[in-house]
Amino acid sequence: EIVLTQSPTTMAASPGEKVTLTCRASSSVSYMHWYQQRSGTSPKLWIYETSKLASGVPNRFSGSGSGTSYSLTINSMETEDAATYYCQQGSSYPPTFGSGTKLEIK
Amino acid sequence: EVQLVESGGGLVQPGRSLKLSCAASGFTFSNYYMAWVRQAPKKGLEWVATISTSGSRTYYPDSVKGRFTISRDNAKSSLYLQMNSLKSEDTATYYCARHGTTVVHYFDYWGQGVMVTVSS
Numbered sequence: 001e002i003v004l005t006q007s008p009t010t011m012a013a014s015p016g017e018k019v020t021l022t023c024r025a026s027s028s029v030s031y032m033h034w035y036q037q038r039s040g041t042s043p044k045l046w047i048y049e050t051s052k053l054a055s056g057v058p059n060r061f062s063g064s065g066s067g068t069s070y071s072l073t074i075n076s077m078e079t080e081d082a083a084t085y086y087c088q089q090g091s092s093y094p095p096t097f098g099s100g101t102k103l104e105i106k
Numbered sequence: 107e108v109q110l111v112e113s114g115g116g117l118v119q120p121g122r123s124l125k126l127s128c129a130a131s132g133f134t135f136s137n138y139y140m141a142w143v144r145q146a147p148k149k150g151l152e153w154v155a156t157i158s159t160s161g162s163r164t165y166y167p168d169s170v171k172g173r174f175t176i177s178r179d180n181a182k183s184s185l186y187l188q189m190n191s192l193k194s195e196d197t198a199t200y201y202c203a204r205h206g207t208t209v210v211h212y213f214d215y216w217g218q219g220v221m222v223t224v225s226s
Contacts, residue, residue, distance in 0.1 A: 033212035035151075042201055042216045043143075043151065049210055086151055090211025094167045097151040 002027050004087050004098035012104040019074040021101045023065075023087035030091045032070035034063060037100075038083045046085070047072060079105050108132040108215045110202045115220035118192055128185040128202030128217060135183035136160075139205035141213060142176060142187045144198035152198075155187060156205065170196075192224045 003026040013019045023032055034047040045054040047063040050070065060075040074081055082105045087098040114126040126142070142154040155176035156165040164176050175188040185202055199221050203213035 031210055031212075035213075042219050043213075044216070045206070045212060045214045048206060048212050048214070054214070088151075088212060093165055095153045095156075095211050097153070099150045 001094055002029060002089055002092060002096050004089060004096055006085075006087055006098035006101050008101060009099070010102045010104070012106045013074075013077040014106040015077055015079060017077045017106075019077050019081075019103065021072045021085055021103070023070045023072075023098050025068045025070070025089060027092075028067045029089040031089070032063070032065060033088045033090065034072050035086045035088065035097075036083045037086065043086065077105070081105075108204070110204065110215060110217035112200065112202050112217045112220035115200065115222045117223045117225065119226050120192060120194060120224055122192055123188070123190045124192060124222060125189070126187040126200055126202075126220060126222070128187075130183045130185065130202075130204075133204070135178075136180040139208055139211075140176075140178060140185045141203045141205060142185075143201045143203050143213065143216075144196075145201070145219075146195075146198040149198075154200070156211075157185070159208075189222070192222075194224050196222065197224045198222060 005024045031049045035043040036046040037043040051063045084100045084102045086100045109131045111129045118124045141156040157176045173191045177186045199219040201219045202217040204215040206212045206214035
């Protein structure tokens with residue numbers, strides 16, 4: 001099973017600040033996918049196949065990476081971006097998720 | 107608009123069974139792999155099961171293999187999860203999710219979730 005380690009676990013950012021969340025895989029994966037989950041709601045696909053934005057996702061978000069190291073970047077933090085972000089790999093079964101990064105607004 | 111609506115959750119005693127359902131609409135259900143993903147209270151996400159388009163292939167993690175069975179009825183655009191021999195660690199919100207593609211496995215639509223509590 002591929003283990004995904006996300007960092008940081010929790011962070012706070014000010015409006016307008018650039019934010020980078022990271023996800024490291026225990027073995028190489030072909031792609032990384034990211035989900036946003038706001039409090040009390042179900043997860044939403046946010047970035048798929050490493051760098052493709054899901055429908056409706058603002059273009060201040062971007063994704064990058066390869067092999068065992070991936071990241072999600074917010075160019076300029078906005079209040080609506082406060083949420084928990086999970087990475088997920090589907091390159092090999094079982095599909096696994098990271099433990100999440102909780103992003104708060106300062 | 108893609109919609110996934112789960113039902114069937116509730117409080118159940120350890121060792122008992124429960125069956126979850128998911129009604130899908132807004133897309134051609136029979137064209138997509140489907141899955142169940144769960145989230146224990148205040149915890150992260152855990153994939154629980156996947157089923158192929160025809161239902162001929164199913165996949166499970168070791169944590170539920172032999173206890174849970176995923177199935178589907180394409181005529182009714184419905185997905186099911188039969189959960190047997192339930193344990194306290196199965197307590198979670200269970201989400202029905204659609205696989206984005208059959209080659210690159212991510213989940214592009216999720217239901218609102220249904221809570222399952224396993225407790226005596």
